[in-house]
Amino acid sequence: MNVHAPALADAHLPDEQTTVFARDAMVDLSQHPKRLSPKYFYDQTGSELFEAITRLPEYYPTRTELSILRDRGKEIAQIVPPGAALIEFGAGATTKVRLLLDNYEFAAYVPVDISGDFIKDQARTLRRDFPDLAVYPVAADFTTPFALPAEICNLPKVGFFPGSTIGNFEPHEASAFLRSARNILGEGALMIIGVDLEKDERVLHEAYNDAAGVTARFNLNLLVRMNRELGGNFDLSSFAHRAIYNRERHRIEMHLISKKAQAVRMLGTNFAFRPGESIHTENSYKYSLERFSALAHGAGWKVRKTWTDPAHMFSVHALFAEG
Numbered sequence: 001m002n003v004h005a006p007a008l009a010d011a012h013l014p015d016e017q018t019t020v021f022a023r024d025a026m027v028d029l030s031q032h033p034k035r036l037s038p039k040y041f042y043d044q045t046g047s048e049l050f051e052a053i054t055r056l057p058e059y060y061p062t063r064t065e066l067s068i069l070r071d072r073g074k075e076i077a078q079i080v081p082p083g084a085a086l087i088e089f090g091a092g093a094t095t096k097v098r099l100l101l102d103n104y105e106f107a108a109y110v111p112v113d114i115s116g117d118f119i120k121d122q123a124r125t126l127r128r129d130f131p132d133l134a135v136y137p138v139a140a141d142f143t144t145p146f147a148l149p150a151e152i153c154n155l156p157k158v159g160f161f162p163g164s165t166i167g168n169f170e171p172h173e174a175s176a177f178l179r180s181a182r183n184i185l186g187e188g189a190l191m192i193i194g195v196d197l198e199k200d201e202r203v204l205h206e207a208y209n210d211a212a213g214v215t216a217r218f219n220l221n222l223l224v225r226m227n228r229e230l231g232g233n234f235d236l237s238s239f240a241h242r243a244i245y246n247r248e249r250h251r252i253e254m255h256l257i258s259k260k261a262q263a264v265r266m267l268g269t270n271f272a273f274r275p276g277e278s279i280h281t282e283n284s285y286k287y288s289l290e291r292f293s294a295l296a297h298g299a300g301w302k303v304r305k306t307w308t309d310p311a312h313m314f315s316v317h318a319l320f321a322e323g
């Protein structure tokens, strides 16, 4: 029996996803130190807040990656084999993939995302704008093995994983993802991947502690979600957003810090917080070109080409799956 069933019924969303969220939250908030998975940032509000983050003056990754894809689009297109299928791992706004589709005639586009509805909508607009492009959406968790559509099995494959989403994986998870992507795409495939770079710590600090407080709202939205979906009673004014750069581990860490001693009740359980105690909500790893290249090599990829912006803020790599 699900012991949390009454609390979940109160939360009015007793579906399978909520049950998984409930289980993860219960386990992760019982750890020392407490933590929550960053995958739970992205409900409707969280996705909108993330889109707002990408437009912030302090948040350089999105516009820098876009500038690289725009400026180097032709060079990227030159190494793409003719008639290839473009497979995007996780599909957000279509802005980035359009830059590749504009520069090169791919035969097919395969967006892979857990949210089937989202990619179906996306497929509809891309089919309208690129009438010659075959679009085959795949609803799957791209971090685990999935099958590519049979229609593209004979086409050359180009993976696409922009946004430095790989930075939100622990290094061993990043390596496992690259290895799995290589298995899925197969020998001879290319992979275009965006990776955020190490840089001046003040720049990193500001990017994750923006003056308008959008990143703080994005972080605190996890508590809003637990209150709404899991019947929690987190008092938002009693937690503060904190993002720090951990130099030894090359990562920005996001935390929610309890401003006082307090007890929070959720799913029939009390969670005690000490003043200053943290819930660790996200890591965003920053790579040097050398460390990323070593990671890719270890997962069976060869770095064929790397592009950065003039200020070396962000990098885009073309990886090749050698036999």
Ligand code: AVI
Pocket (backbone or CB within 6 Å): 053, 061, 163, 164, 165, 167, 168, 208, 215, 282, 283, 284
């Ligand atoms: C999605 N991901 C690459 C973002 C990042 O920069 O790590 C998520 C984010 N967290 C805070 N701001 C943006």
